[in-house]
Amino acid sequence: MTIKAPYALQFDRASVRFPGTATYALENISLQVAPGELLTIVGASGSGKSTLLRCVNRLVELCDGRIEIDGVALESFAIDPLRRTIGYAIQGVGLFAHLTVAENLALVPESLGWPRARIDARIDEMLATVRLDPQIYRRRRPRALSGGQAQRVGIARALMAYPRLLLLDEPFGAVDPILRPQLQAELLGVLRAARTTTLFVTHDVDEALLLGDRIAVIDEGHLRAIGTPRALLDRPPDDFTAELLCGDALLHEYRRARLAVREQSR
Ligand SMILES: Nc1ncnc2c1ncn2[C@@H]1O[C@H](COP(=O)(O)OP(=O)(O)OP(=O)(O)O)[C@@H](O)[C@H]1O
Numbered sequence: 001m002t003i004k005a006p007y008a009l010q011f012d013r014a015s016v017r018f019p020g021t022a023t024y025a026l027e028n029i030s031l032q033v034a035p036g037e038l039l040t041i042v043g044a045s046g047s048g049k050s051t052l053l054r055c056v057n058r059l060v061e062l063c064d065g066r067i068e069i070d071g072v073a074l075e076s077f078a079i080d081p082l083r084r085t086i087g088y089a090i091q092g093v094g095l096f097a098h099l100t101v102a103e104n105l106a107l108v109p110e111s112l113g114w115p116r117a118r119i120d121a122r123i124d125e126m127l128a129t130v131r132l133d134p135q136i137y138r139r140r141r142p143r144a145l146s147g148g149q150a151q152r153v154g155i156a157r158a159l160m161a162y163p164r165l166l167l168l169d170e171p172f173g174a175v176d177p178i179l180r181p182q183l184q185a186e187l188l189g190v191l192r193a194a195r196t197t198t199l200f201v202t203h204d205v206d207e208a209l210l211l212g213d214r215i216a217v218i219d220e221g222h223l224r225a226i227g228t229p230r231a232l233l234d235r236p237p238d239d240f241t242a243e244l245l246c247g248d249a250l251l252h253e254y255r256r257a258r259l260a261v262r263e264q265s266r
């Protein structure tokens, strides 16, 4: 089986305005994500982070500007085949309640025509990746999962079919602080191995600094800053970014020290 190359993604002055609203949910967003890059996205509630992800698989349409995948305008792709190449773990999970965990995970591979044995093996592999015992969880329905377990199934589902682009919307929001670092490390391993291009939304600044090759800061629909954790921590371009990413002097020192450790271990 050939795993297709990760997508390059480009936003060019992309804007979104929802019907009946006076302001833009996103305005003039320009950014590029390189193949295999992991971009974390931070910003206040309501700043437009989820909307940014939803534009990429066309759950939301732009009112202005454009988005390109591998240099091709998003509208040129047929929606369904495009979506099958994009893994999407939505905020609030979105598992199908009437399907078991295994059936949820099998949906995209089935639509791609994978043989049954391969689907089953991949289900076990992905459940193990998110630390859920396949023996126990394969046959569960979503209502019999905790919030954090359901989130992990959502991540497993997004990864199932070797996506060329991964959209993760606060994937660890409901996962406890003990398991969270393990899942972060596991996810980083999977993403490095697969070299999947990833947009990762999080409220957790430390998670954004730890996971991101670069970080994008969104504020009221605008891109305030984008850069490596090192660049943004050392030289935040504005007060908003400084306050959000650096915090007070002590926290700033801590975050820089932690980043230095991470840079050494790469
Ligand atoms: N379908 C819609 N119709 C009208 N307004 C919408 C719609 N979807 C989102 N919005 C508005 O767009 C803005 C951005 O929403 P979005 O969900 O992208 O925020 P967010 O940054 O993901 O927030 P959170 O951190 O709370 O998840 C909000 O003001 C929201 O109310």
Ligand SMILES: [Mg+2]
Residues within 6 Å of the ligand: 049, 050, 051, 091, 169
């Ligand atoms: Mg959101």
